[in-house]
Amino acid sequence: MKHRARIADVASLAGVSVATVSRTLSNPDSVKPATRERVQRAIDELNYFMDGSARALASGHGHTVGMVVPTLDNSIFALAVQGLQTTLAAHGYQLLIAAHEYNLETEAQQVRALLETRIDALVLVGTHHAETTWDLVRRSRTPLLVAWAAHESYPSVAFDNRLIGQLAAEHLIALGHRQFGMISGYTRHNDRARQRAEGFIDTLRRNDIAFDKRNLIEQPFGFAGGRTGWARLMQLPVPPTAIFCGNDVLAMGCMFEAQKHGVQLPRDLSIVGCDNLPIVSHLPPGLTTVQLPTYELGIECAHSILEWIEKDVQPVSVCLDIELIVRGTTSHPPKMPTAISANK
């Protein structure tokens, strides 16, 4: 045998019609057991593998969903993808994955490529996307699920990103802090980052605490961003005693840099991060963080999508619970801003 066996080969070897082979494959119960067995033997003997593209074309859907994430190199997205993939696989669906590395144009390209693969549904992270991306989604009429943040017209599986900032602010205020800083990812093209910052700042203001724009440092995600952020904040006329970081990687960078300069956590400085990465619980205490159930987000996305595709009912948007995880914090801020030089 030179080539892949086709369904017709199986049919003739088993002495049945192609329709019966097809049924054996997709709806075994509708075939008499004896026939089913003969078909199965023929399949094994011929090393028959169904051709997914032919099935997709004939049946009208490809059992495939596409997702494009900013990056896989962050537990937070990796876990969500894994939760999504695992759940989809259990229901016979495949996952096409793409990363755009925080470039919205790249994202649009990846989305276009995915849409031409006839995916049954598309998952995008957040609500801020290139106009091209929105246009493609609209035109293609592919079901779109928004993850991580709520959208007003598309269904979503989200976290309340403003609440994250609020929890951080409330926690730090309760500890007695009055001088705040924040280290964030770039908010311009990142709705999650923007909402977290807004939630934080609004909560401060609602508590009659002034927050100057200069106390918000925007940095690329990464340890280096956290380090730079800390250094910048310490150069302010009145350095903060409490810092909220947009995620744990920034928070750890901030912490590492502070410690390098002799700052004692949590005595001299309170830091709140976000994500509750596994490693955080292994580091010396001092880092409080907001836990986001991202693996569950992936699973939830899968359920929403399956319902949408298979029952044709547009899923309702859901918002997942988050939790502040406190790991050793002083009950009050230092009396006065610790005087520390940010120079090496």
Added chain:
Amino acid sequence: MKHRARIADVASLAGVSVATVSRTLSNPDSVKPATRERVQRAIDELNYFMDGSARALASGHGHTVGMVVPTLDNSIFALAVQGLQTTLAAHGYQLLIAAHEYNLETEAQQVRALLETRIDALVLVGTHHAETTWDLVRRSRTPLLVAWAAHESYPSVAFDNRLIGQLAAEHLIALGHRQFGMISGYTRHNDRARQRAEGFIDTLRRNDIAFDKRNLIEQPFGFAGGRTGWARLMQLPVPPTAIFCGNDVLAMGCMFEAQKHGVQLPRDLSIVGCDNLPIVSHLPPGLTTVQLPTYELGIECAHSILEWIEKDVQPVSVCLDIELIVRGTTSHPPKMPTAISANK
């Protein structure tokens, strides 16, 4: 318009044949510019998106490759996947991804599902797979590329896992250590882990250093595994002064637990990990590690696959360079094993 436009709709609106539309899409240069433009206008007007499954069926390949990794929740695999995906995307290919969470049976299922999607090629991590998996690959005749470890009959893009163990051993021997321990992932179903252990132990033996099997602790990957590993090693009659860990997560866990018990790194203990995770360079010095270029591995996999699929030439196996990254180590081991209780 109720439904997705098809190529025939575009053709009639543009006043050309479907063949011409098809050419405009896949080989624009073979179409007169004026015609091309008319077709493009029709495409835009009708919101036409090509149906990937029909194209795949008609043309014979789906521009899709599949990869199944142990987990995405480890920078090391996430980076490789990202390198692979990015490179494939640049050449018009999609990536179907699946994770098996270190379960070989799950892997076999994922592989089966992928093979029925008519992927152009499959990437698997390592050489140890369920018999079912091998059988499926053979039967389906899908090009298989092995990543991370070399295989004798399939092409691979690999690291020399034995060399990793060897580098670690040589480094530690050169420092003057004579009592060694190793914390590894489970070697039974993991060829990378096994080869690293073998490389380490063989190098010790070649240097006339005895290594008792009990000094090899197998643990699940994770910080907890590293912690347990350290505790176990410290209970040995003669605790090691140097520990090689199968990866950085284990190494960090080992380090955290040692520090918790008052051990000073690198004064009292030398640890060597593997992977060179970004965070390692931010932790207090003391952790030496072996750097594996995993993003490059992903890119290299993509190139091998593209060559294989498009030129039909089976790629040659390649082995990527690795490098020992030393971050603060004593030049000699402690005079005698530090007496530390592993009890909490």
Added chain:
DNA sequence: CTGAAAGCGCTTACAG
């Protein structure tokens, strides 16, 4: 429970 046949939406020699 099973079969014959139309059709899914493209691509690709083959002519012109």
Added chain:
DNA sequence: CTGAAAGCGCTTACAG
């Protein structure tokens, strides 16, 4: 440079 037509390998009413 363009078109007519066969064919890719399945699924799915429709009959029986």
